[in-house]
Amino acid sequence: MASGLEVWNPDPSILRVHDEYFIATSSFEYFPGVPIYKSKDLANWELYSHALRTPDDVQLYGVPTGAGVWAPDLSYINGRFYLTSMTRWTYDPTARVWPRVYFMSSHDLINWSKPTWCEPWGIDPSLFHDPNSGRTYLNLMAPNNNLDRIWGIYQCEISLTTGNCVGEYISLWNGTLPHNASARDEGPKMFFKDGFYYLLIAEGGTDDLHRSTIARSLSLKGPWTPAPNNPILFNGAYGFDNLTVQSTGHATFVETSRGDWYATFIARRKINGTSPLGRETFMTTIEWKDGWPILNENKPILLSESFGTTPDQKYPPAPFRDTFRSKVVDSSWYQLRTPYTKNYRSGTHGNSGITFAPNVFSLSDRDTPAAILRKQKSLNMTFSASLLPSTKPLGYLQSIGISVYLSEFQHQDIG
Incomplete structure (x- = not known):
């Protein structure tokens, strides 16, 4: 794992530019969307920015828990950063x-x-800028047709101006599992190394069967040769209850300036059959043998505070305390879905404290209640809040307090 990225940070995409590393992760129904983290050493990370910061950027009105913004991908093309993602409004x-x-x-x-909206629709999009031709391609998980809806990996050359395909839309690869509805080929990441194009994907869904597999080709259109050691990442091979770390997959690779390679990926800590911290970002080493990647020396992924040649993590994280003195709240606070209007004011009680403007929505509604939320940072933690005096009584059905929130159906409220 990596300090600053522990707890719920799913679907990491890692990118190195010069001597700095960046990771973008999914944000689903939370706003602002797509947190971006920054690091100098791969071990210790800080929240750097969010890509989706205004209601015009992302419309999450009424999306259910788990929908919203998925699987961002970071790339660097001709001196500019690009972030590719997708929005799912309903199931x-x-x-x-x-x-x-x-x-x-x-x-x-x-x-x-x-946002520039793209012509194809699908899931887990990523951009690949071909260093040989100078052209840019969109890779994504998409259905074979609108009837069977068997998912696979598809590609087209794309215009960075319009978002439209400017080349043929083709099927690339259907992965290593039987090609049916449960295979769920997803998360395509393409890169070029030593004369080969590599296509890294996830398979098996997002639960216990989740894994990463890879193939390579002399052409970015294939045919693709699967790695002989696939799946290259799959803790489920050691049993679904024997290891704490499970559901490993959705990997991306990065090369350091020293020529070392690392993989980021998602996994969850399985504790008594559940994962209280959700899907987290993990990292491990990569070695190359005969043109194929070997992750974590072909060993199972375990919880660790050190990996490869990176420094040790600064652990445990420093306690977080917010007095809300600034009129702009700390970037680690989120709201549910896209807010129609601003429903709080910070720095209001003698230059500290936060005041909420109640609306008609509660945490049980599929909308934006007057509330701010922060990610749970540990399995063992304490949280408290001080209620400041108010000159106005609460109205009918209005309440104020603190909550442990999972979804509109599951939250424990005090207040």
């Missing part, structure tokens, strides 16, 4: 509302362009 198959893909660009990872 209802009768609604026929499909996930939509977009990308944004930035010169500093802080100030982002408005």
Whole structure:
């Protein structure tokens, strides 16, 4: 694991530019969207920015828990950062509302362009800039047709101006598992190394069977040769209850300036059959043998505070205390879904404290209640809040307090 990235940070995409490393992760129904973390040493990370910061950037009105913004991908093309992602508004198959893909660009990872929506629809999009041709390609998980909806990995050359395909839309690879609805080929990441194009994907769904596999080709259109040691990442091979770390997959690779290689990926800590901290970002070493990657020396992934040649993590993290003195709240606070209007004011009680403007929504509604939330940082932690005096009584059905929140159906409230 990596300090500063522990706890719920799913679907990491890692990128190195010069001597700095960046990771973007999914944010689902939370706002602002797509947190981006920064590191100098791969071991210790800080929250650097968010890509989706205004209601115009992302519309999450009424999305259910687990929908929203998924699987961002970071790339660096011609001196600009690009972030590719997708938004899923509903799980209802009768609604026929499909996930939509977009990308944004930035010169500093802080100030982002408005989303450019792409022609294809699908899940887990990523951009690949071919160093040989100078062309840019969109890779994504998409269905074979609108009837069977068997997912696979697809690609087209794309215009970075319009988001439209400017080349043929083709099927790339269907992975290593039997090609049916449970295979769930997803998370394609493409890179070029030593004369080969590599296609790294996830398979098996996002639960116990989750894994990473890889293939290579002399052409970015294939045919693709699977690695002889696939799956290259799969803790489930050692049993689903024998190891704490499970559901390993959705990997991305990065090469350091010294020529070392590392992989980031998601996994969850399985504790008494559940994962209280959700899907977390993990990291491990990569060695190359005969042109194929070997992750973690072919050993199972265990909880550790050190890996490879990176320094030890600064652990445990420093306690967090917020007195809300600034009119802008700390970037680690989130709201549910896209807020229609601002429903709180910070720095209001003698230059400290936060005041909420109650609305008609509660934590049980699929909307934006007057509340701010922060990620649980540990399995063992304490949290408290001080209620400041108010000159106005609460209105009908209004309440104030603290909550341990998982979804609109599962939250423990005190107040």
